[in-house]
Every structure is written in C-alpha cells, then in structure tokens.
Amino acid sequence: TIALGKDPVLATILGRIADDDALQSAFFASILDEAFAVxxxxxxxxxxxxxxxxxxxxxxxxxxxxxxxxxxxxxxxxxxxxxxxxxxxxxxxxxxxxxxxxxxxxxxxxxxxxxxx
Incomplete structure (x- = not known):
C-alpha cells in the first residue's frame, strides 16, 4: 500500500476531494437552513x-x-x-x-x- 502522505499526487487529489466535500456540506446546510425558514x-x-x-x-x-x-x-x-x-x-x-x-x-x-x- 502507498503511504498517503508520501505520494504528492495522491495527497493533492485527496485534498481536493476533501475540499469539495466541505463545500458540498456547506451548500446543503444552507439549503436546509432556507428550507426551515420557508x-x-x-x-x-x-x-x-x-x-x-x-x-x-x-x-x-x-x-x-x-x-x-x-x-x-x-x-x-x-x-x-x-x-x-x-x-x-x-x-x-x-x-x-x-x-x-x-x-x-x-x-x-x-x-x-x-x-x-
């Protein structure tokens, strides 16, 4: 197996996936906040x-x-x-x-x- 921290390409890809996941989480939380308001x-x-x-x-x-x-x-x-x-x-x-x-x-x-x- 590859140590995640030792492969810079894999680390970059996984970092982007994590960033995207955080953005999606914030987006859907905002949608639910608005849904609760309406x-x-x-x-x-x-x-x-x-x-x-x-x-x-x-x-x-x-x-x-x-x-x-x-x-x-x-x-x-x-x-x-x-x-x-x-x-x-x-x-x-x-x-x-x-x-x-x-x-x-x-x-x-x-x-x-x-x-x-």
Missing part, C-alpha cells in the same frame, strides 16, 4: 425520511471485501459510530430538537428522530 415541517420530514432510510453505499472491492469493511478498518467510517459522528452533529446544527416552528407534521418527523437526540 417550510419547516417539510424540511423536518425530508430529514427524517433521509436519515431513517440511510444506508452507506457499498461496493465489493477486489481482494478486499466490501468498501464498508475497508472504511471501518481504516477508521474512516463505522456504522456503530454513525449516530454520534454523523447524525447527532447534523441534527444539532439544524437545531431539530429545539425548534419551535414545527407544526404537527414536523413534530411527528422529529419524534421519529428522537432516538438520535
């Missing part, structure tokens, strides 16, 4: 539906098993830590459990996420 119940429902149906994409890797297992082995992603490292921070950022602007549908969506509080 249609809070629908925003809460969309979040609940997406989280409740979430499954990390998985592919078979030649001679390495599944991509999910490889990510866990590398310490990058672990389904057991998904709640605390992925969903809880996102929900906290959107203040989903503190919102006072939700109607009946939004409150129902929030209840479906209560196990992540």
């Amino acid at each position: 249609v809070p119940d629908q925003a809460a429902r969309a979040i609940a539906d997406r989280i409740n149906g979430f499954k990390i994409p998985e592919v078979d890797l030649p001679d390495r098993g599944s991509s999910t297992a490889a990510l866990a082995e590398a310490g990058i992603y672990d389904a057991d830590q998904e709640r605390d490292k992925v969903f809880k921070p996102l929900l906290a950022g959107w203040k989903i459990f503190d919102r006072t602007d939700l109607g009946e549908d939004g409150l129902k969506a929030r209840e479906e996420l209560a196990h992540l509080a």
Whole structure:
C-alpha cells in the first residue's frame, strides 16, 4: 500500500476531494437552513425520511471485501459510530430538537428522530 502522505499526487487529489466535500456540506446546510425558514415541517420530514432510510453505499472491492469493511478498518467510517459522528452533529446544527416552528407534521418527523437526540 502507498503511504498517503508520501505520494504528492495522491495527497493533492485527496485534498481536493476533501475540499469539495466541505463545500458540498456547506451548500446543503444552507439549503436546509432556507428550507426551515420557508417550510419547516417539510424540511423536518425530508430529514427524517433521509436519515431513517440511510444506508452507506457499498461496493465489493477486489481482494478486499466490501468498501464498508475497508472504511471501518481504516477508521474512516463505522456504522456503530454513525449516530454520534454523523447524525447527532447534523441534527444539532439544524437545531431539530429545539425548534419551535414545527407544526404537527414536523413534530411527528422529529419524534421519529428522537432516538438520535
């Protein structure tokens, strides 16, 4: 295997991927902020539906098993830590459990996420 820090081309590519990921994260957070400002119940429902149906994409890797297992082995992603490292921070950022602007549908969506509080 290649040590990531010792291959400047690979380090540059991975840096660009990380930068792009950060930009996408900020972009989608802004979209959700606006959605909550305009249609809070629908925003809460969309979040609940997406989280409740979430499954990390998985592919078979030649001679390495599944991509999910490889990510866990590398310490990058672990389904057991998904709640605390992925969903809880996102929900906290959107203040989903503190919102006072939700109607009946939004409150129902929030209840479906209560196990992540």
